[in-house]
Amino acid sequence: MASDVRNTEDTEEVVPSRRISVDGGGRHFALVPHLPLLSSASQQWEGFLLERHVSDGFEVPKHSHSSILLSMQLNASLRLEWKSAFGGHNAVVDAGTLTLHGAASCNGSTWNGAYNRILFELDERHLEHLTEGKFPGAKVEIAEHWSFKDPRLEYLLKVLHDELQQGAPAGRLFGEQVGNAVAMLLAKQYSVVRPYVYRGGGRIPTSRIRKVFDYIEAHLHQDIHLSDLASTAAMSPYYFARLFKTSIGVTPHQYVIQRRIDRAKEMLRNSQMSIFEIGVRVGYADPKHFRTLFRREVGVAPNAFRAAHS
Incomplete structure (x- = not known):
């Protein structure tokens, strides 16, 4: 089920089946300590939750x-205080102000004022x-930003929010396209691109190796460049050559x-073509x-090999 309904004295609260959550102190808990006004859990948008x-x-x-x-203040303003490795910080957060966290640890924060935000978990x-394939041979890691503005992200988040508020009438594909645009x-x-050593002890995934093999077989009669093979494997030439030998x-x-x-x-063995033509x-x-x-x-010349196998 996408959600449960919880009865209270005056209202019915819809409890989403999934929540934006974090890990802390050995337990898993919702980042915001109350139920969301809106949630995309029931829409099953792939890869993200709003x-x-x-x-x-x-x-x-x-x-x-x-x-x-990624989160964004919709209106009003509040004071944000947070801790980092470099000490304490604070900022006034008004409409359109964003915060961004990658998959990493956070030293905690305090939100003082009217919290009115869209949260986007990717x-x-x-x-x-x-x-x-868009960052060949690299792994994308999102950098931390506590208080910034970006009109493009603001627009996309508002489109997703409005779509969800109206019951997602444009359908799942539309929501996923907008969410993927945010991603x-x-x-x-907002990323730090790092060299990426593939899983499995530094080996190229089997599916990519097969694509490379197929490319080679189809182009044996042509010049084959390292960059072509690396592109086929969606990697940088350096990491492709390194991991190809390992694999x-x-x-x-x-x-x-x-x-x-x-x-x-x-x-x-199987044709009468000349040595030149075969070459x-x-x-x-x-x-x-x-x-x-x-x-x-x-170990022998081509004509000697043919003579021995004819």
């Missing part, structure tokens, strides 16, 4: 975020999926040579270079 809160001020104890949190795995803006403008056991260049020689051997078909237009390379890799 809440609207209106309340008096409150204090948030020291905690850690397992996801990315799943870090969803951001990783959205940015795949990509955060990635492009396969040879460098990309060595692997391409192996596949070209294997293809040449197959054609020598061209596996990417070596210079017959002398092809013969030298083939002898080095196989």
Whole structure:
């Protein structure tokens, strides 16, 4: 179920099935200590959760975020106080003022005044999926910002809020497109891009390796550039070359040579094409270079290999 209904003396409160929550003191708790006025939990927008809160001020104890949190004051103003590694800080938060936290620890904050905010919680795995290939060979980490303004983010959050307030009449796809636009803006403008070593002990995922193999097989007759292979794997050339050898056991260049020689051997056994034509078909237009390379890799010249296997 998307939500539960809690009966009180005068009203019915809809309790969302999911809440924007944090970890602190060994327990998991809702970031804002009261029910949201609006929640997108029932909409099942993929990758993010939106809440609207209106309340008096409150204090948030020291905690850690397992996801990315963006929030914005809608109207009125309040005083925000927070602690960081560099001491205490404070700011007056008025309409349109945003705060942003990546998946990291937070030393706590106090909100004094009329708390009237939109909260946008973004799943870090969803951001990783959205940015795949857009920051090749890197991992996107969102930097912390306690008080700033960005008209683009303000507009997008208000569109999501208004859509939710009207019951999401435009449908799930529209909400997800707007939410993904928020996510990509955060990635492009408010991230720290770090080198990314892929999971599994620094190996390229199997699905990406297969794409690279398919690309190589389709282009054996052409010049194959490292940048083309890296782009196929959605990685930077540096990290692709490094992790390809870890994953396969040879460098990309060595692997391409192996596949070209294997293809040449197959054609020598099963066709009547000339040595020159076979060399061209596996990417070596210079017959002398092809013969030298083939002898080095196989131990005999191409014509001797054909004679032994005909």
